[in-house]
Amino acid sequence: MSLSFNVSVELKYGLKSLSFIKKVFWYNLLNYLIKTLGCQVNVCDSDKLDSAFSACGACKVDSLLDADVFVLNTCSVRMQSEQKTFSYLGRVEELKQQNLDMKVVVMGCVAERLGYDIKKRFKSVDLVIGTKDVDDSISKIMDLCYLKVSLKKIIPNVSPRSQIVSHITIMKGCNNYCSYCIVPFVRGVEKSFDYNTVINECSLVVKNGAREIILLGQNVSSYKHRNVDFSLLLKSVALIKNLKRIRFTTNHPKDLNDDLINVIATNPKTCPHVHLPMQSASNKILQSMNRRYTYEYYLALIEKLRVAVPDIEITTDIIVGFPGETDEDFECTLSAVKAIRFSGLYVFKYSPRPNTRAFEMSDNVSTIEKKRRHAIILKESNKISAEIALKMVGSNCQVLVEKIWNNFMEARTRNGRKVFLKINKEYFGKIINVVIKEAKVNSLFGDVIG
Ligand code: SF4
Structure with missing residues (x-):
């Protein structure tokens, strides 16, 4: 490490960041840890951030003690989830006493809701960024870490956890204002993403190995970009070669229309599974929740x-x-x-x-x-x-093998049930026939056939 390097870095970035910068510029070594709370949309944003860090050569670690950068992607949908954020930040506050160089970032819904108050309450936090634009958030995090990355080159939303199943966010925000829900206040009004961008992202992840795509949004069934609605979007995504399955979540009952039901019924790539929040079956409570449907509907x-x-x-x-x-x-x-x-x-x-x-x-x-x-x-x-x-025990079904663990494989039926199988790495990413041998509440166990 030369004296001139030290001096120029100090002049440019200030003394406080010196050893952090040495790690980035001199040793080309940066450890990061992302902790994600909340829904699949947050998971998807974190995956993109993860891809950005790895594109810069940074190294993912499992422990806060090893992290140079810690990003907490927060959820505020329930009071309990918000409390989780504060308890994490409390622990980080203590750890930062031992590792003064660690950068701490808070993003997601709590960050959007409380903004600067988080920084005031937790001195260890370096950056608080909201939910409005994930690419902009990633750029700010990269700037904080003195990293350079072209977001165009990042493969969008390819989950580092499973390249076989990929989540693609197709919209953000919500206009429904259910009376209990904070989402419209922290994620803003509903905005459907550009149809061509969505199709390009889907094609890209399939090119990179995804075999199943899960389309994500607070209310995907109300997707609308120019004259493309959600049914049309589903049909277009289904045309992508080598893509085997499409799922989507979540839906508002008032927007799930006949066209969409028809696509689920007739398009072989669209999986027969719908998550349809009911919330209550009392019409009085549904009205008070501003759900805009009755139980009979x-x-x-x-x-x-x-x-x-x-x-x-x-x-x-x-x-x-x-x-x-x-x-x-x-x-x-x-x-x-x-x-x-x-x-x-x-x-x-x-x-x-x-x-x-x-x-x-x-x-x-x-x-x-x-x-x-x-x-x-x-x-x-x-x-x-x-x-x-x-x-289902004794029945035959088709599953997509999504994950390989130490000594077993995790697969999923078309209608969304997990099936555990004996390991055979050849089957990874493939659709295979299995017979179901045993059933538990949330999972099935089976054998490969044929
Ligand atoms: S539709 Fe869902 S996200 Fe939108 S306000 Fe209602 S509960 Fe919240």
Whole structure:
């Protein structure tokens, strides 16, 4: 290390960053760690950031102790997720005492919501960036780390965890303003991405080995770019050579129309799995949630989907303990869960989020009661899911082998169920026939046939 190097770096960047810069410029060595909280959209943004770091030759590490840069991609959809952010940052604050050079970045929804307040509260944080433009966020992080990368050269959204399944974000934000949801306030109004860009990104990931694409957005069924709606987009993506499967998530029941049902029913690459958040089956609560449909409408939609696509698996989201939810309202939801028999569901205990309309309502269901309702729905859902899985034992199905672990393979059926198989690396990324031998609530075990 020459004296002139030290002096010029000090002049350009200041003394504080000197040893960090030495690592980047002199030793060409930078360790990074990205921790992602929250939804698939965050996972997708983190994957892109991950690709940017690796394109610069930086090295991914598993421990904060080894990291020169730590990026926390945050979620604020529930109070609990926001608290997770603060507890992480508390730990980072302590660690930074031992590693003063570590750069700390907070991105995602909490960063968007609280902005500069995070920096005021946690002195260890160097950069806080919101959710508006992921490419711009990545550029700012690269600048902070003195790294140069052409975002055009980064293969978009190829998950370093599995190159076989790739997530492509097709839109951002949401216009629905469900009364409990913070998303429109932290992710902004709905904006569908350019159709050609989406198709190019999909083609690129398939060229790089992806065999399944999951199209992502807060409400993909309302995608609209010029005269291309979501059904047309799906059909266009399906034309990509070597792509075997397409999934999409998530949907708002009011936007899932007949054209889309027809594509799911007739396009062989579109997988028969729809995640369709119900949230509640009480019309009073649905109205108070501003969901813009009734339970009867939702039920009719499910029936329509099941008639058009007999092997479809439908999963859902449910919130228990929303303000004003009485025992009777809850019983409606429980009865609906029993009647509809979802393949799986996510159940959440309501928590008030600032800025939302529900924040002004009295959060009058006690924590204990929320927990009780949560446990009842979960138990019923697990029971149904296990029964559906058990019926699959002895059946043959096609799976895509997505991951290879130490001594087994992880594959997925067309309708989204995980199947574990004995390892044979030749099958990685291929669609194979299996017979299901054993079933558990969330996974199946099978043998390869043919
Ligand atoms: S549809 Fe409702 S719940 Fe979903 S992101 Fe938009 S506002 Fe939130």
